[in-house]
Amino acid sequence: MHQNTRQRLINNFPRSSAQHLPNTSNANGSSNLRRVGYIEYDMSRMLGESVKTFVYVGYVVEKSLESIVDKKKVAVKKIVCGSAEDCQKNLQEVKILLNCDEHENIVKYYKTETDQDFNVYIAMELCLxxxxxxxxxxxxxxxxxxxxxxxxxxxxxxxxxxxxxxxxxxxxxxxxxxxxxxxxxxxxxxxxxxxxxxxxxxxxxxxxxxxxxxxxxxxxxxxxxxxxxxxxxxxxxxxxxxxxxxxxxxxxxxxxxxxxxxxxxxxxxxxxxxxxxxxxxxxxxxxxxxxxxxxxxxxxxxxxxxxxxxxxxxxxxxxxxxxxxxxxWGHDKELNFLVHISNLMQENKSPVIQWCKNQIEEDHSNNEDEFLPGLELNNVGWMNRTCEALDFYFMYESPRTYDEFLTKDLIRAIRNMGTHYETLSPSVKASVGSLPGKFMAFWNNRFPFLVQTVWNVCKVLITDPDFDSVLMFYQTG
CATH class of the missing domain: 1.10.510.10 (Transferase(Phosphotransferase) domain 1)
Structure with a gap:
């Protein structure tokens, strides 16, 4: 809806519009259907209620140029006010809806009516x-x-x-x-x-x-x-x-x-x-x-x-x-993030990257026991948190060596295994699962704090123009 139209509706909001159509108690042959102005609601189909508020299945009635009545199925919220002052207070909800219902995650507003008893009727999007x-x-x-x-x-x-x-x-x-x-x-x-x-x-x-x-x-x-x-x-x-x-x-x-x-x-x-x-x-x-x-x-x-x-x-x-x-995030973005950060930690020797390395070790290795007992590094190496197939892989098959007491090496191991996945043995592939979903689920289940910890620590990089490449991992999406 055009902004000027919305503002005009807000400024000239009808105080009572029930005169547009008769208030009928037997509309369309149903004794349960009530009409107030251009809004109808079915008394037998209540969706919910609270103090002085009732929500029904209903319709917005529209007349075309050919005088053919068209109806849109809606939810009708009836607010029992009791006075003109309370009626005006409750119309505040409509003013707010008029200014925000264009977003896909805000319920859509259609129409409002009031009756002679100062009750407010708001027709809005019908949901399940x-x-x-x-x-x-x-x-x-x-x-x-x-x-x-x-x-x-x-x-x-x-x-x-x-x-x-x-x-x-x-x-x-x-x-x-x-x-x-x-x-x-x-x-x-x-x-x-x-x-x-x-x-x-x-x-x-x-x-x-x-x-x-x-x-x-x-x-x-x-x-x-x-x-x-x-x-x-x-x-x-x-x-x-x-x-x-x-x-x-x-x-x-x-x-x-x-x-x-x-x-x-x-x-x-x-x-x-x-x-x-x-x-x-x-x-x-x-x-x-x-x-x-x-x-x-x-x-x-x-x-x-x-x-x-x-x-x-x-x-x-x-x-x-x-x-x-x-x-x-999806599993693919989680993996891409860890790969990107691992590359930075290996290739960039700047003080801020060194600070990130140290901070990740401190934050991830010293998680409070009440949060994650037995799942973080603590006094046990991360290799022992994986599985028998990976334990064998790191000991005998891996072309690279890792310090199992360093979180940065855990990240590097995930990076290398993800990047060179096709070179892994069938037993290792069967253990970690396919890329990226099952693979990242394997690591997330064993180290739930890892991605969040690295993300929190590396947030400092977004203020440094030398690390624009990390911005995509900190933008809303």
Whole structure:
């Protein structure tokens, strides 16, 4: 939609448009179908509900020049307001949707109507269900085995990055699995962020907003939102500030929930969810994050998840930074990255490369035991973490020698085996698997922190013009 048209719609938004078409209780012969203006909704087909909000399957009614009525199937959100003032407050959601629904990961807005009782009706894109419903196995048309959860999170983060990257940023304030919708587009699952009812616009000249209302959903609110509840009501300077990082905390909880198979990072016992304890645990920073909640590869990114749910907003990464993480890479990019860094470490003798070498050894060899017991180098060489066939290969067949206590040699071994894969013996190929997927899965399962550690350390290279070749590994994509 043209920007001027959108602005005109915002400025001249109808306060009540129910006069366009009669309000019928028996439209199209169904006693359950209600019409308000150009919106119809089916009372018998409720998709969800919360306090004063109900979502139904419905239609947007359009009249053509030939007076033929056309209908578009939509989701209709009915907000029970009760007063003109509340009605105007709830129309804020529509204004926000009008300014952000062009992104593929934001639910599309179609139309709004109000009735004589000040209820608001918002017609929007109809989806198959929520992320939570999918996690619970309640969307039969989307089978879990056909969906990569990491890609769902990538799409969600893209939507958040879009909201946060607008000139006047939008802070959603209520990110949770129930507000992340799923839809099939061209046979592929597409994420749609929905429910902007309590969202706020952050003007471009500001970096934060005062938190005046205790809004959001229990268990998914950031600590700064929870702290606002205990701040002196008359002293706004004492109130915590709301920033883009407020959304990142909630997004981190969503990441943990999806990647761990349904656990919440602030449940007291990860296997016994208790939503009532989550807010107190968030306020006290009592995380229940454990690497055994994840597959080996995902476990290597537990530090990213913990950064996202850090109690201090300034310590949380931005949505754009999250998108650039190797968490979202394919196996081919992981291998190309390690090959590229290994080449730099062998061929370049500059001080910054030497610093990277030293830092990789320190960071990777000294991972805390509670994060990755028995899987990193510690006091056992990395060759002993591989398999019998590779142990034999490194001892008798490899044309190159490696120090099994140096991470840089582990990276070099991966580089050499990947680059000269065709020269490997059949037994070694059978052990490490085919390039690039099974090959990288072999190494990721044994050294989950490796790619993330190297990526974090070598981030320093992107500020040096002599290392432009590494930029492609740090760009959002």
């Amino acid at each position: 269900g929520t992320l939570q419903q999918w996690m619970e196995g309640n969307i039969p048309t989307i089978q879990p085995e056909n969906v990569n959860p990491v890609q769902l999170l990538k799409q969600t983060t893209k939507g958040v990055a879009y909201l946060h990257g607008k000139r006047d940023a939008i802070i959603h304030r209520d990110l949770k699995p129930d507000n992340i919708l799923l839809k099939l587009v061209g046979g592929k699952v597409c994420v749609k962020i929905a429910d902007f009812g309590i969202s706020r616009v952050l003007p471009h000249e500001r970096t934060s907003l005062t938190i005046k209302t205790y809004s959001g959903t229990r268990g998914w609110k950031s600590p700064e939102i929870l702290n606002a509840h205990s701040s002196p009501p008359g002293n706004l300077r004492a109130h915590p500030r709301m920033t883009r990082a407020t959304d990142i905390f909630s997004l981190g909880c969503v990441f943990y929930y999806v990647l761990s198979g349904g656990r919440h990072p602030f449940d007291q016992n990860g296997n016994s969810p208790n939503p009532e304890l989550r807010d107190p645990n968030i306020l006290r920073d009592r995380k229940n994050t454990k690497i055994e909640h994840f597959s080996p590869r995902i476990g290597g990114y537990i530090r990213l998840l913990e950064q996202m749910i850090d109690k201090a907003p300034q310590q949380r990464p931005s949505a754009a930074e999250i998108l650039s993480s190797p968490l979202f």
